Amino acid sequence: MYFSGFAALLFSGAATAVAHAEQAKRDASQPYFDIYQGPNEQDSIINDPSTQLDFTLSGGEAFPNPYMSDRLGTTGPLLISSTNLIESLAHFVRERVPERTVHAKGAGAHGWFEVTTPVAANYSMAKVFSEVGKRTPVTARFSTIAGNLGNADSVRDLRGLAFKLRTEDGILDWPFLNHPVFWLRDPAKFPHFIRSQKRNPQTGLSDHNNFWDYLSANNESTYQLMRTMSDLGTPYGFRHMNGFSGNTFRAVKADGSWVYIKTTAMTDQGVMNNTNDEAIVQAGVNPDFGVQDLYEAIAAGNYPSWTIYWQTMTPQQAENYKYNVLDLTKEWLVEDVPLQEIGRITLVQNPTNHFAEVEQIGFDPANMPYGLEPSEDPTLQARLFAYADAQRYRTGVNGRQLPVNCPLNPVANFLRDGAMNFNNQGKRPNFWSQQDLLPLAPRPYNDDNHTIWTGGAVKYLSTPTELDFDLPRIFWNGLSERDQNNLIYNIVSHLGQTTDMAIRIKQCKIFQHVNETFGQAIAMGVNVTL
DSSP states (O other), X not given: OHHHHHHHHHHHHHHHHHHHHHHHOOOTTSOSOOTTHHHHHXXXXXXXXXXXXXXXXXXXXXXXXXXXXXXXXXXXXXXXXXXXXXXXHHHHTTOOOOOOSSSOSEEEEEEEXXXXXXXXXXXXXXXXXXXXXXXXXXXXXXXXXXXOTTSOTTSSSOEEEEEEEEETTEEEEEEEESSSSOSOSSGGGHHHHHHTTSBOTTTOSBOHHHHHHHHHTOGGGHHHHHHHHSGGGSBSTXXXXXXXXXXXXXXXXXXXXXXXXXXXXXXXXXXXXXXXXXXXXXXXXOTTHHHHHHHHHHHTTOOOEEEEEEEEEOHHHHHHSSSOTXXXXXXXXXXXXXXXXXXXEEEEEOOSSHIIIIISOOOOTTOOOTTEEEOOOHHHHHHXXXXXXXXXXXXXXXXXGSTTTOOSSOOOSSOOOOTTXXXXXXXXXXXXXXXXXXXXXXXXXXXXXSOOOOSOOOOOOOOXXXXXXXXXXXHHHHSOHHHHHHHHHHHHHHHTTOOOHHHHHHHHHHHHHHOHHHHHHHHHHTTOOO
């Protein structure tokens, strides 16, 4: 009797369970739960004022007061159950991503790139240039280079101007500098050069000896040095400076024909620079002047813009040009290679959150859609690796999923998992599966013979030559008397802080080789006899 009653109960429960299971059946093609519902909800309130929300912990749980902790009575010790306190302190010591080794101090804004002429479309099949009037969303970041995040942005230094174009064919990154050349053409020198401007490993202080020690041993840096020591080295904020790709790229047409290109961004606000003394005062009065000036100009509706130009050379023209077109220390003089307007970048929107939109943004010169290709410029080749790798270190292997870095067109590949992955491409295979085959876009042109090289692999280091003094002489002779005097004054002020007389003498001799009057004036200023 007992068994039969238990059996009846058992089978009655089983029948109920089966009935519930039948009710729970659903169309498997429709997801029961969308894992992006939570992120979408957070996105929906991102611009809501605090007054419309209630304080919660990071898991969404309500909590009575952000200052509260759990403790024994009013005078006893705190308890491990103080979730709010533990969460707050744990996040506090982890809320910084690693500072950029270079380009740490910066400002940013959003806007668009607009095609203004058919020039680029005549040289490149990239759709971003396809028609006059076409606009592409852009985020820009401006920065100093050598200093730390807390340094003044008016100090003597190069500046970075980087533009992220979100084209229909993927990201196009333009990482520019405010000079058309750079300090070196051998990329292995780059860490040494940057470290020469960092703090002395023993004293923790800035060390002028180290900076001038490097420069006096690398004559190919002389042109960049003179530009940086002129008033061009202390721009008036970020809006009044030009930008240059420096490196040489290729623009490719649909038929596979190509030209070498360099890209220039000319400020429409006009170039403005501080003198050395003005820059020092500005650094003391407002070390964030460049950041503030850009933000306030956009907030006031005074939208800054840069007209974009290309310089182009056929392979034959490049072979016959007086400078090596793959040498980053050499400029393509505009009288030899004219500027051709292709478009304009206009910035109209300030960031809503500086960290999310300026600190987390990452640039990579390897980001180019079809129609644009790298050249064999050795410094560019090194940058094609180093830029992306720097961001992998800073924001992680999935940093390109961050909203500010994310492309607007679909991404489909086999890169999966890793820390902070919030778009893992669903159930698609993580290898090139023949069962769910990922199609390949047609290769638009054949680039097998874009370059043909002869010779074997060698260990190479360039050697300075007399040609390295050509551009410094052109620069010196092109300066007004006032600008020449400012250049001498600026160098004397900086080189004069070097305590090693051997370095002073060596550098003065380099300047003397550029121009006798120039070298003697600096030598006199730093108490050196040549």
